[in-house]
Amino acid sequence: MSTPPIAATPTQPTTQPATLRPLARGTLGRRLVVRVAALVAIVAIGLSAVVALAAYNIQVGQVDARLDRAISRQGGPGPGGPSSGGPTPSGQEIGTIFFTQTSVLTSGVILVDRASNDGVRYTSLSADAQQQLAALALGTGARSTVHLTGYGVYRVTAASGGSTRVIVGLPLSQVSSAMTSLVVFEALLTGAVIVVAVLAARSVVVHSLAPLNRLAATATAVSNLPLNSGEVEGIVRVNAADTDPVSEVGRVGLAFNHMLDNVEGALASRHASEVKLRQFVADASHELRNPLAAIRGYAELTRRERDQMSSAMAHAMGRIESESDRMSSLVEDLLLLARLDSGPALDLRPTDLTEIVLNATSDARVAGPDHRWSLALPNEPVFALGDRYRLHQVLANLLANARTHTPAGTRVETAVTVADGMAVITVTDDGPGVPPELQATVFERFTRAEVSRVRIQGGSSTGLGLAIVAAVVAAHHGTASVDSRPGRTVFAVGIPTATPDPDQSSR
Template sequence: MRRWLRRLKPRSLRARLVLGVTLLATSAVLLCQAAGLALLHSWLTDQVDGRLTRFQPVPQLYQDVADGRTASGEAGRTSGLPSDYRVYFYDRGGHRLAMSLSGDGGSAGPRLPKSEAELGLKNGRPATVAATDGGSTWRVIARSGTDGTRVVVALPLKEVDEATSRMLWFSLAIGVAVAAGVVLFGTLAVRLGLRPLVGVERTARRIAEGELELSVPDRHAVTEVGHLSRALNTMLDRLRTALRRTEASEQRLRHFLADAGHELRTPLTSLQGFAELLVQEPEMSLERRQEAQQLIVRNADRMSRLIESLSQLARLGEVPATRWQPVDLLSLVADGIAAVAVRHPGRSIGLGTLADPEDDARVNELDVVEAVGDPHQLAQILSNLLTNACVHTPTGTHIQVRVGTFRVRPHGPGTTGPGRTSANAPLIPGTRVCAVEVADDGAGLAESHARRVFERFYRADAAERAAAAGSGLGLAIAAGAAEANGGRLELEARPGEGCTFRLLLPYQPAAAATAAPAPHTCV
């Protein structure tokens, strides 16, 4: 039985809605018809009761009963009894008399007991009793007559039963018609109402099959389907963004592993080749042996530096700088320039101040520019920037280092803008920062190269990659260190106008240098 009921249970939402609406509408109609039917039956019965209550036998009728004359005698002719009434008599002892009055002379009548005690009628209160022929019921009322006799007056409920029966069949017909109409028009209305949801379902099925670029149609802004469509589109946008980020991250990881393997393979191959040469030719000359040993040491040093750079990148990505303290950027830059000048004696490197064009104070009079951060990491950032400017620009290119403070303004340094590239998040406009700019007047960089300078292992010049001039990790390390110190490293470059690398750090006034630093509150 349960299995059969499960098969009959509608599975689609449309069928369930139509079935539910049909049951509710039909039940409501039948309930209203039942209430009307009960009201009609009660009203018609009250009409019969009123007729019974108003009927009063003539006094002569009681005298005829007392004299023992039958209803067909003189009393029947003088009583004026209406055609549908029945009148029955009980004597003083409570026994029903054989004589009775019938207006229409029919044989059918109410089924009354022989004894008044079994009658159970109270004076003036109508009651319903069955008919002698099993047909329609009768409504009876009892009254007290003269000399202790009892008179029972009855009226048939045939008309009431017929009217009620006709009303019942009419109600059933109305219920069936309403159910059929609700099924027909309800199916059409539900189909039209669920059409947007069907569109959402089809689009969702296509998205589930792999068409991730689709969006759910949103043409019903004020309906629940419209809200569902917007929610699904928002979810799909976030899902697509997450998938693109995951794909880009996996692609970067593949490139990183491939580049790292390539960079490590070159010195490792050289190490293996020269080591095998020393083993296979033990009788080689001392000069060749020393040359091979020097190349082994040089490639081992290169591989060691490369591994150290990779390890440093990993550490920068895991934990931020822990040695936060006030740092004098002017002194740090001066030391960095002196160290680079020793390695590149032919380079012209100048040191100046960075003016804020909207600040009324004379920046040239500043002798201390203090930021907060890890001094060793900040020194490494400056060293990488200066070395990068010396290595990747032609001889004779002038390098200018500027130090100062300014307030970040919308679309200015520290924010995103045309010609400005960074691997770090933009700063909040209105933030006061310390800045170090390393600028050159070289040939600059094309936009396609400028967008990728902070990528790991990226080198703009393919000839430099072939000559192994560097590992391509210096700017990536500098960007990671800047982020670890709560700052930002950015590049402004245009072809033919040189390059400007700008390091922005949390600002620390000189008067507050002795106080405990709060590095993350300024930026």
């Protein structure tokens, strides 16, 4: 037989406090750090790009200035230039190219060595480079950056005179080398700035959000207090240091403390009302016992003369006796619930549940002979830490509930199992079942499911039997649950297991 899941009682909070991690995924702190780091990265990369562009333009400007001087020293096209084989003006840089283009002749050279101002050595440009230079559409004084095949990137300018055009170019290899070094340095510096920004932002954010995290910890602690009933103690408050109205978090902490004051006052008022109500129920029930006992006694006295009464009178006296019995049972149940609510004095000791199940089922078989009763017990006794008489009452109420609210011929099985350190008693019947809308409140007081679960003729129900079951089980730190559908209803209670006393286990 499968055991249904055991539902936690309302008085036992199941939510555990979550560990507060300021930079966990999805937290405000993590988002702030990521956004600050992204902002710093964008600014640092932007500044690096601007600096690199400015440095490049400055160096290209310096190359352009040298280029202007080079073409002015060249003296323009005609005799005296390197392309004409005449003497070359001093001051030219190694790698400088000179290209002359006329209507009948094109030639170009590159300065490859300089021994002194008067000792220079040129070599002719390749045909591909000369074709590239000849194809350039440069006006006089115009500058352009070109990639010459076999020579690299050059900055060139042109000068024209008549039918002759001279192009002079300077290499940008030094500029490229310097820019490469600058970009690498800026990349390393930007990475370092981002890392420092992340660490600094993390420290600042964690420190700044610490009051908010403490406020969340306080809220978590309060949310895990059992506030549903009884006297509530240990409601913590936000520290005074976190209630400074100057800051936003301080105002939240101040409002939170004010809310907790109101909640604590409301809970205290509710507890006082509960105490008064329980005392009233206990006092009223106690005072009702004497007149009820007198009514029952006088009704029983009339049995001797009922054969002399009219049938209507005899029926009325019988109903008075029956209803006085029912009201006495209701008063006893109310007294028991009042005692359980005020903190029952239970005689907790290792108790053999199999023996209780046997005795209670035997009593139920006598009370309901028209039902089919069966047992499913383990081979070894199962011991739980409980009060023998109260646990017997729990099982008696469950069996009476099955007997009262199911038709004749219903099969009722009582089983005992052990699961996860709990001794579980289940009462299963194949009756009509409990409606789904009533299952959530079936253990509350005065809840009745008479619409679906049929009461037998002459049956009686106060609506307190299952409420007593839940109260007694909760007093044993156990659990109670119901799982019902048409044709199968399972009531289950779980009580913490216990090690039997040596004298009990030897019986």
